[in-house]
Amino acid sequence: GDSVTQMEGPVTLSEEAFLTINCTYTATGYPSLFWYVQYPGEGLQLLLKATKADDKGSNKGFEATYRKETTSFHLEKGSVQVSDSAVYFCALSVGNTDKLIFGTGTRLQVFP
Amino acid sequence: EADIYQTPRYLVIGTGKKITLECSQTMGHDKMYWYQQDPGMELHLIHYSYGVNSTEKGDLSSESTVSRIRTEHFPLTLESARPSHTSQYLCASSELGRSSYNEQFFGPGTRLTVL
Numbered sequence: 001g002d003s004v005t006q007m008e009g010p011v012t013l014s015e016e017a018f019l020t021i022n023c024t025y026t027a028t029g030y031p032s033l034f035w036y037v038q039y040p041g042e043g044l045q046l047l048l049k050a051t052k053a054d055d056k057g058s059n060k061g062f063e064a065t066y067r068k069e070t071t072s073f074h075l076e077k078g079s080v081q082v083s084d085s086a087v088y089f090c091a092l093s094v095g096n097t098d099k100l101i102f103g104t105g106t107r108l109q110v111f112p
Numbered sequence: 113e114a115d116i117y118q119t120p121r122y123l124v125i126g127t128g129k130k131i132t133l134e135c136s137q138t139m140g141h142d143k144m145y146w147y148q149q150d151p152g153m154e155l156h157l158i159h160y161s162y163g164v165n166s167t168e169k170g171d172l173s174s175e176s177t178v179s180r181i182r183t184e185h186f187p188l189t190l191e192s193a194r195p196s197h198t199s200q201y202l203c204a205s206s207e208l209g210r211s212s213y214n215e216q217f218f219g220p221g222t223r224l225t226v227l
Binding site: 036041042043044045046049087089099100101102103104105107 | 116118152153154155156157160170171202204215216218219220221
């Protein structure tokens with residue numbers, strides 16, 4: 001079945017460091033891919049998305065490129081801030097359904 | 113900013129109690145969802161609805177039930193809570209559209225603890 005695998009956390013970085021959170025997927029058909037972020041005590045917010053191969057989603061300095069050949073959608077940011085500390089979820093949806101399949105989440109901790 | 117609300121935010125109850133988790137949205141969205149989030153953070157879809165009087169079970173089997181009598185309201189009920197139901201419950205909603213994906217907006221969640 002369809003699934004998402006993302007790197008385990010926590011990821012601990014100093015402010016202004018480069019961030020990569022790996023995400024790979026398995027899907028029948030052609031999925032849309034997403035990164036959601038969950039700040040402490042809050043629900044999930046859509047961070048970025050890509051709906052077809054080679055698309056790049058970007059928002060708030062974060063980027064991720066839909067790589068069909070490697071079935072990956074890695075999240076990157078060139079310079080993280082303390083305020084980026086949160087849990088990041090990679091997710092996919094397939095076909096015309098809005099049902100999301102989530103990865104296990106990766107906690108990011110950024111220290112000043 | 114998303115206008116989707118969940119109450120209560122935190123609930124601690126004893127085994128065997130009946131509980132209802134409330135979820136309301138003011139965006140006029142037709143689709144609504146309930147997710148269960150494990151202590152280890154993984155989310156699983158347990159219920160969804162495409163509109164009034166529509167309810168479907170999600171990918172993860174759950175002993176909870178839902179109803180959709182009004183567009184804006186999608187409550188989740190546990191008839192007899194057990195410690196295994198301890199989890200965070202997240203409600204979400206999205207528009208009903210023809211695109212392959214419409215963004216889901218999430219509420220802040222209800223953290224349930226059953227003793």
